[in-house]
Amino acid sequence: MSVFIPDFKKALNKNFYKRDTETVARDLIGKILIRKLGNGDTLTARIIETEAYLSEGDLASHSANGKSKRNAAMFEEGGIIYIYKIYGIHHCVNIVTGTAGKGCAVLLRGLEPLSGIETMLRLRETNQIKSLCKGPGNVAKAFGFKPEDNFKSIIGENLFVQETENNIPEIICTKRIGITKSPEHLLRFIIKN
DNA sequence: ACTCCGATGGTCT
């Protein structure tokens, strides 16, 4: 993709996120994540890897043991983000899916940076383009997501996912990464290549 | 290419 123009009129809406989590995780592949920072910088990247965490029958999901202070955002109506800290070091970003009270979300695991790359490099404190948005911790850091962004809307002017034209990416489905419970579920989605 | 492992802290039993 040579030129990409962020356009809020093409943002995915609440009905997109309120659907079944696995479907949302799959459909997010190939779409464009857009964030406008307070300083005016705009970051855009293509979503290339996601994982679904379900509200039922999924022991790996943070919601598996019910609502708590940490996972409360997961139990909101789809269309907001859920941010948590992992291993005491990294933050991870999820997009909450489904209807209110369910407790499900899609983890953003990998992006292909499109614009705002200088800002992402600065936020990541690296000069490595190759791994800039590779892995959930790096996705969060490159986009400047912090704990205070928990519960923020993913359908607002300064944070949204944009529809793409002629978007029929070839998608591969595998087991999820780094989990020990419910490992058999094929809930990781990655774009081919 | 791989495997191993330390860093570091919130959450839950």
Place this chain on the structure above:
DNA sequence: GACCATCGGAGTG
């Protein structure tokens, strides 16, 4: 006190 939805560097083949 154990367990993590991780990352990157060191060591090995």
